[in-house]
């Protein structure tokens with residue numbers, strides 16, 4: 001049974017970095033979602049998330065509703081002495097569900113054929129998958145080919161996946177400094193795929209706060225979902241015109 005909210009059960013919502021203040025409707029959507037999460041009201045959490053994805057699309061849903069609510073939950077956990085872990089788990093599960101359901105809630109663009117996929121993976125030891133799930137949903141809706149390996153992918157499996165899938169780009173998510181591995185990123189950027197004489201190398205995108213100010217030659221460092229999508233579109237969409 002869901003619990004009623006009390007004064008202690010509120011979440012402080014922030015504005016997305018660099019974004020204009022949210023419009024009233026979005027702000028109230030965030031508040032509704034945050035309250036439902038604090039009450040552990042699964043049905044209402046999922047309804048809020050699905051409605052926002054349906055009305056505004058994945059990128060806006062991630063940046064304007066999911067991200068600020070996750071930040072608020074993270075802050076709550078940090079300041080409340082390890083309490084509200086259950087809220088973080090419940091909200092994460094429903095955010096993931098909404099993102100995975102996005103291709104069922106929205107129209108997809110026709111698939112772009114004949115281009116290499118984007119490979120998405122969390123670095124070893126990294127369990128924070130949600131931003132990559134948002135990328136997966138956005139790429140799928142854009143009709144771009146994508147392979148998702150999910151949480152905590154071992155280094156050898158990452159190398160093998162590059163050889164087997166021949167990706168145009170690999171996005172590596174690291175949420176905290178302890179999981180970011182510069183040698184692994186550099187190794188992947190040097191991992192060739194394709195036939196002898198026509199070898200290609202993936203463009204490595206370092207994503208997430210774990211990478212800090214890291215810069216490795218030949219890698220990209222997108223700051224958000226919108227920017228990441230713009231990079232992938234630039235890399236892959238010219239092929240769309242020839243389809």
Ligand code: B12
Nearest residue numbers: 070074078092126127128129130131176207209223224225
């Ligand atoms: C959801 C969540 C979980 C879920 C993850 C579920 C899942 N499937 O992903 C679960 C419950 C599993 C979890 C576990 C843990 N978590 Co956690 N978690 C979070 C939470 C609330 C959101 C994470 C998230 O999705 N962040 C992504 C977005 C929302 O946030 P962001 O990274 O700050 O966004 C910035 C950039 O990354 C960028 N950005 C945003 N979106 C995108 C998208 C793309 C494509 C790009 C390129 C950039 C980009 O823009 C933002 C502004 O700069 C955060 C709070 C927070 N502030 O992030 C804590 C948080 C990340 N977790 C934390 C911790 C400590 C843990 C645990 C160790 C807790 C524990 N004791 O079990 C474990 C670690 C597990 C592991 N080994 O990885 C700490 C990390 C502290 C640190 N810096 O090391 C945080 C910050 C909470 C806190 N306030 O202390 N967590």
